Amino acid sequence: MQNFDYQTPTRLIFGEGVISNLPDVMKPIGRKILLTYGGGSIKKIGLYDKVKELLTDFDIYELSDIQPNPKYDPSVLDGVRICKENNIDVILAVGGGSVLDCSKAIAAGALYEGDTWDLISGKAFAKAALPIVDVLTLAATGSEYDCGGVISRTETNDKIGYMDSHLFPVCSILDPTYTFTVSKKQTAAGCADAMNHVMEQYFTEDTTLLNDGFCEAELKSLMYNTIAALLDPNDYRARAELMLCCTYGCNGILALGNSPSGWPCHGIEHALSAYYDITHGEGLAIITPRWMKHILNDKTLPRFVKYGVNVFNIDDTLDEYEIAQRAIDETYNFFESIGIPMHLRDVGIDESRIDEMAHHIAVNEGLENAYAPLTEKDIADIIRASL
Amino acid sequence: MQNFDYQTPTRLIFGEGVISNLPDVMKPIGRKILLTYGGGSIKKIGLYDKVKELLTDFDIYELSDIQPNPKYDPSVLDGVRICKENNIDVILAVGGGSVLDCSKAIAAGALYEGDTWDLISGKAFAKAALPIVDVLTLAATGSEYDCGGVISRTETNDKIGYMDSHLFPVCSILDPTYTFTVSKKQTAAGCADAMNHVMEQYFTEDTTLLNDGFCEAELKSLMYNTIAALLDPNDYRARAELMLCCTYGCNGILALGNSPSGWPCHGIEHALSAYYDITHGEGLAIITPRWMKHILNDKTLPRFVKYGVNVFNIDDTLDEYEIAQRAIDETYNFFESIGIPMHLRDVGIDESRIDEMAHHIAVNEGLENAYAPLTEKDIADIIRASL
Numbered sequence: 001m002q003n004f005d006y007q008t009p010t011r012l013i014f015g016e017g018v019i020s021n022l023p024d025v026m027k028p029i030g031r032k033i034l035l036t037y038g039g040g041s042i043k044k045i046g047l048y049d050k051v052k053e054l055l056t057d058f059d060i061y062e063l064s065d066i067q068p069n070p071k072y073d074p075s076v077l078d079g080v081r082i083c084k085e086n087n088i089d090v091i092l093a094v095g096g097g098s099v100l101d102c103s104k105a106i107a108a109g110a111l112y113e114g115d116t117w118d119l120i121s122g123k124a125f126a127k128a129a130l131p132i133v134d135v136l137t138l139a140a141t142g143s144e145y146d147c148g149g150v151i152s153r154t155e156t157n158d159k160i161g162y163m164d165s166h167l168f169p170v171c172s173i174l175d176p177t178y179t180f181t182v183s184k185k186q187t188a189a190g191c192a193d194a195m196n197h198v199m200e201q202y203f204t205e206d207t208t209l210l211n212d213g214f215c216e217a218e219l220k221s222l223m224y225n226t227i228a229a230l231l232d233p234n235d236y237r238a239r240a241e242l243m244l245c246c247t248y249g250c251n252g253i254l255a256l257g258n259s260p261s262g263w264p265c266h267g268i269e270h271a272l273s274a275y276y277d278i279t280h281g282e283g284l285a286i287i288t289p290r291w292m293k294h295i296l297n298d299k300t301l302p303r304f305v306k307y308g309v310n311v312f313n314i315d316d317t318l319d320e321y322e323i324a325q326r327a328i329d330e331t332y333n334f335f336e337s338i339g340i341p342m343h344l345r346d347v348g349i350d351e352s353r354i355d356e357m358a359h360h361i362a363v364n365e366g367l368e369n370a371y372a373p374l375t376e377k378d379i380a381d382i383i384r385a386s387l
Numbered sequence: 388m389q390n391f392d393y394q395t396p397t398r399l400i401f402g403e404g405v406i407s408n409l410p411d412v413m414k415p416i417g418r419k420i421l422l423t424y425g426g427g428s429i430k431k432i433g434l435y436d437k438v439k440e441l442l443t444d445f446d447i448y449e450l451s452d453i454q455p456n457p458k459y460d461p462s463v464l465d466g467v468r469i470c471k472e473n474n475i476d477v478i479l480a481v482g483g484g485s486v487l488d489c490s491k492a493i494a495a496g497a498l499y500e501g502d503t504w505d506l507i508s509g510k511a512f513a514k515a516a517l518p519i520v521d522v523l524t525l526a527a528t529g530s531e532y533d534c535g536g537v538i539s540r541t542e543t544n545d546k547i548g549y550m551d552s553h554l555f556p557v558c559s560i561l562d563p564t565y566t567f568t569v570s571k572k573q574t575a576a577g578c579a580d581a582m583n584h585v586m587e588q589y590f591t592e593d594t595t596l597l598n599d600g601f602c603e604a605e606l607k608s609l610m611y612n613t614i615a616a617l618l619d620p621n622d623y624r625a626r627a628e629l630m631l632c633c634t635y636g637c638n639g640i641l642a643l644g645n646s647p648s649g650w651p652c653h654g655i656e657h658a659l660s661a662y663y664d665i666t667h668g669e670g671l672a673i674i675t676p677r678w679m680k681h682i683l684n685d686k687t688l689p690r691f692v693k694y695g696v697n698v699f700n701i702d703d704t705l706d707e708y709e710i711a712q713r714a715i716d717e718t719y720n721f722f723e724s725i726g727i728p729m730h731l732r733d734v735g736i737d738e739s740r741i742d743e744m745a746h747h748i749a750v751n752e753g754l755e756n757a758y759a760p761l762t763e764k765d766i767a768d769i770i771r772a773s774l
Contacts, residue, residue, distance in 0.1 A: 001563075001627040003402025008395070014644065015390025208628045209611055213604020221597040240388040241595045244643060253640070256631060257401065 001208060001257040008251045010145050011171040014244070016236070018175055019047075019135065022054045025171045029131050030089020034082055036063045036103045038095045042137060045181055051094060051135065061086055063106075066095065069273050069280065070102035072117060072153045079106030080116050083130060093134040093169075097141025097193075100134050101149035104167040107132050120151050120162050129166035137178045139242040140190030140281060142197060142249030144172035152274055157360065159274035161266065174247070176240040180233055187233070188338040189281030190246065191226035195219055196265050196284040197249035203295075203303055204371045206259035214254045216310045221245050226338055262370030265291050268379060270365070271357045278347045285340045286347070289332040290385040295372035296324055304328070344386045354383050388595060388644040395638045397532055398558040401631070403623070405562055406434075406522065409441045412558045416518050417476020421469055423450045423490045425482045429524060432568055438481060438522065448473055450493075453482065456660050456667065457489035459504060459540045466493030467503050470517060480521040480556075484528025487521050488536035491554040494519050507538050507549050516553035524565045526629040527577030527668060529584060529636030531559035539661055544747065546661035548653065561634070563627040567620055574620070575725040576668030577633065578613035582606055583652050583671040584636035590682075590690055591758045593646035601641045603697045608632050613725055649757030652678050655766060657752070658744045665734045672727045673734070676719040677772040682759035683711055691715070731773045741770050 013021050026033065033055065042048045052060065063079045070076070082088065083106060093103035107130040109116030118124040136144050143149060148163035182190070195218075202215040222245050228238035248254055268291070269283040296304060301320055308314040308327030316323070336342050344350075361367065362376035374382070400408050413420065420442065429435045439447065450466045457463070469475065470493060480490035495513040496503030505511040523531050530536060535550040569577070582605075589602040609632050615625035635641055655678070656670040683691060688707055695701040695714030703710070723729050731737075748754065749763035761769070 001402075001624055001631075003405060005398070005400050005405075005408075007398040011392070011394040012643075013392050015388075018390060018392075021392075208608065208624075208631070210604055210608040210628055210632055213607060214601055217597055217600020217604060220600060221595065224596055237388055237595075240644065241597055244388075244595070245597055256399075257627065 002206060002259055004252075004256050006252055006256055007165070008145060008168065008253065010168045012145065012174060012247065013171060014174040015240075016175055016177050018173055019050060019054065022051065022135070022173060023057070025133055025173070026055065026058060026090065026092070029133070029170060032059045032061070032087060032089045034061045034063060034079065034088045034091045034106070036066060036079065036091060036093045036095070036099055036106070038064070038066045038099050040064070041181070042094050045137075045178060047094060047135065047137065047178060051092070061088060066099045066102045068098050069152045069159065069277055070098045072105070072120070072151050075102050076105045076109060076116055076151060079103070080109035083110035088130060090131045090133060093132060094137065096136065096138030097143040100132075100136075100143040100169070101141070101151065103132055103134070104143070104149040105151050106130075108164060108167060117153070119164070120160050122162060126164050126166050129164070132167070132169045133171050133173070134169050135173045135175070135178070136243070138182055138186065138190055139179055139239070139246040140193045142194065142246050142251065144169060144174065145247045146251040148250060150270065157271070157274045159270040161270065172247075174243055176236060176243045179239045179243060182233070184230055184339055185279075187226065187229055188340050189279045189285070191222050191242070191281070191338060192285035192335055192340060193281035194246040194249050195222050196288055198222075198254060199288065200261055200263040200265060201255035201258060202307065203300070204259050204261035207255070208257060211255050211258055212306065212310070218245055218248065218254060219311045223334055230338060262367055264367050264370045264372070264374055267365030267367050267370075268361055268382060271361045272344070272349060272383070275353055275357055276347070276349050278349065282340055282347055285335040286342055286344055286386050287382065289328050289335070290382050292328045292331065294378060294382050294385070296328070297372075300372055344383070349387070351384070351387065354380055358383060389593060389646055391639075391643050393639055393643055394552070395532060395555060395640065397555045399532065399561060399634065400558060401561040402627075403562055403564050405560055406437060406441065409438065409522070409560060410444070412520055412560070413442065413445060413477065413479070416520070416557060419446045419448070419474060419476045421448050421450060421466065421475045421478045421493070423453060423466065423478060423480045423482070423486055423493070425451070425453045425486050427451070428568070429481050432524070432565060434481060434522065434524065434565060438479070448475060453486045453489045455485050456539045456546065456664055457485045459492070459507070459538050462489045463492045463496060463503055463538060466490070467496035470497035475517060477518045477520060480519060481524065483523065483525030484530040487519075487523075487530040487556070488528070488538065490519055490521070491530070491536040492538050493517075495551060495554060504540070506551070507547050509549060513551050513553050516551070519554070519556045520558050520560070521556050522560045522562070522565070523630070525569055525573065525577055526566055526626070526633040527580045529581070529633050529638065531556060531561065532634045533638040535637060537657065544658070544661045546657040548657065559634075561630055563623060563630045566626045566630060569620070571617055571726055572666070574613065574616055575727050576666045576672070578609050578629070578668070578725060579672035579722055579727060580668035581633040581636050582609050583675055585609075585641060586675065587648055587650040587653060588642035588645060589694065590687070591646050591648035594642070595644060598642050598645055599693065599697070605632055605635065605641060606698045610721055617725060649754055651754050651757045651759070651761055654752030654754050654757075655748055655769060658748045659731070659736060659770070662740055662744055663734070663736050665736065669727055669734055672722040673729055673731055673773050674769065675722070676715050677769050679715045679718065681765065681769050681772070683715070684759075687759055731770070736774070738771070738774065741767055745770060
């Protein structure tokens with residue numbers, strides 16, 4: 001078991017109707033709010049109007065049109081400019097993980113004198129950040145309960161994940177009914193994203209019985225409740241449990257004391273979506289079983305056996321490689337069953353830039369130190385097997 | 388799934404040697420420290436000297452001799468007086484759950500003008516509290532990661548648990564090696580305490596697949612690692628995993644969204660240890676299987692079946708009542724196997740005050756609203772069956 005230093009100070013207010021707490025949450029933080037959101041789905045479900053109605057006593061500035069795989073230019077840059085010009089007190093992110101990730105970069109950039117990219121790229125560290133409150137509308141990334149974000153910079157094909165302890169949301173308002181209108185495609189992609197967050201922490205050298213059990217519970221709950229939510233998008237219990245499951249994905253609580261894994265699938269997928277702007281969860285679902293197949297060997301076998309037996313209930317008297325292979329097949333089949341396109345060609349990626357992407361990943365993601373170390377050739381092989 | 392409002396801001400610094408962080412943790416909080424501890428075990432293991440050596444730049448006042456089932460008089464009262472007379476900035480609790488619980492009451496009382504008992508009894512609520520840092524030496528209560536405490540008042544046979552969001556420790560320093568010298572008796576009692584914390588959240592009306600999995604992982608890890616720690620008290624991995632397991636016991640994270648259960652075993656046990664000053668974890672271990680047997684009925688049956696199948700791996704094709712009965716027997720047998728005296732007579736409790744205790748519990752603990760409601764007669768029957 002590894003030493004660790006852990007803290008997640010974010011307050012979670014969870015359940016149907018909890019948006020009514022918003023004014024009380026905002027009051028002690030500040031009057032001047034930058035309201036951030038995406039393409040307008042929050043207007044369709046009436047959430048935009050509800051937020052404005054609850055916050056009539058506040059001064060609200062707005063940044064809209066934040067895209068999936070949120071962009072440094074224009075979203076982050078515009079947000080930082082609005083904050084600096086108007087002395088914004090607090091950012092209110094209303095949306096999914098992309099809106100929240102973008103808002104975190106803005107929160108850090110607003111109190112930084114240099115170029116905000118310095119903070120994302122790790123050239124500098126934030127000494128402070130504006131407080132962030134969020135109202136979540138998509139169960140997926142876990143950004144509502146962690147201090148990290150992922151930002152894309154189109155011109156350099158960079159998609160960089162970074163963490164900063166100043167960037168925990170002060171409060172996340174989690175009402176599962178806001179996810180009722182999430183499409184089947186996005187529900188499935190959110191599930192795949194969250195499942196991969198868990199797998200990235202489960203497949204590593206040094207784990208504990210406790211953490212393995214937490215991760216297995218997450219995976220089983222995510223699969224069961226995603227199927228339920230796809231069958232009935234208004235199934236409150238399913239949407240609620242999915243929302244809670246996703247919340248734990250990236251703040252570390254599922255794996256305190258585990259050895260670092262290197263998060264290889266994320267490392268690979270970030271390049272795919274940086275080059276092709278695909279849906280992150282779909283990219284992960286496509287890569288995951290191919291990565292599993294690639295790293296299966298005598299050393300990693302026991303992890304796959306545990307995964308297969310405890311998550312998919314595979315007969316533990318079978319040959320261990322047989323269990324592992326079935327577990328990988330079950331993983332693939334589950335993603336396919338929830339409607340995810342399981343080939344990169346299905347999402348618009350062909351052979352042409354594989355070597356370029358593999359090189360970019362090998363140089364930037366440190367996967368030679370992953371649980372199962374990956375060379376540039378390994379990475380290219382995994383992507384090629386995913387075509 | 389129930390709505391909830393959750394936050395645990397405490398920082399956890401975990402692992403061998405992490406005590407070296409203590410000066411950096413204390414510096415931003417304050418110079419005048421009240422160091423609280425128990426009967427001297429921290430001197431035997433060299434921790435007292437280590438803390439003093441690390442904090443030579445601080446002014447240290449001391450409160451020692453805090454007892455198990457910590458007492459309002461003299462410990463809490465003395466601590467509050469020392470804080471008020473000396474303008475203490477921060478309390479540093481070094482010990483187990485009793486030292487920490489006592490320190491929390493002191494932290495609240497130090498900034499309260501009235502009688503500290505008002506805050507414990509719920510007559511008033513703290514508006515502020517001194518910050519608390521702890522160095523844990525016993526894996527059991529979870530007080531290092533929650534905002535509650537339990538204080539006993541001998542003259543009235545009261546043992547009251549209370550929670551106040553001001554009382555989360557700022558930082559808990561968790562070094563598993565400090566638990567190497569914990570006796571077999573206390574190791575087993577700590578395990579029983581932590582297991583019961585989990586069961587009190589698992590046995591309830593409304594749960595989720597996720598929370599059930601978290602709880603089952605906790606129970607399996609606690610059992611496995613307690614046996615390992617009893618076989619080899621210096622088994623770092625076992626002691627470390629036990630310490631982490633216990634940390635999650637009472638802050639709610641294992642059961643976010645579950646319906647309230649009423650914590651019936653704790654309600655009953657608090658009276659036992661208030662009247663007889665027994666070891667809390669032993670009292671819980673004795674009560675638990677008798678409480679289970681008492682509440683087993685058609686309504687509670689599915690919970691016991693799930694518990695038996697998932698925690699004890701009982702054949703799920705058996706008759707459901709057979710599974711439930713075996714699960715209860717396994718619970719009893721496990722506690723007995725780790726050396727816990729499994730009858731109240733073994734810990735000095737006889738028939739004489741059962742009705743008085745049952746009345747006290749019925750009046751004060753609200754168990755008529757528990758998951759399986761308990762009348763005064765039910766409570767007396769459970770205690771009598773435990774003799």
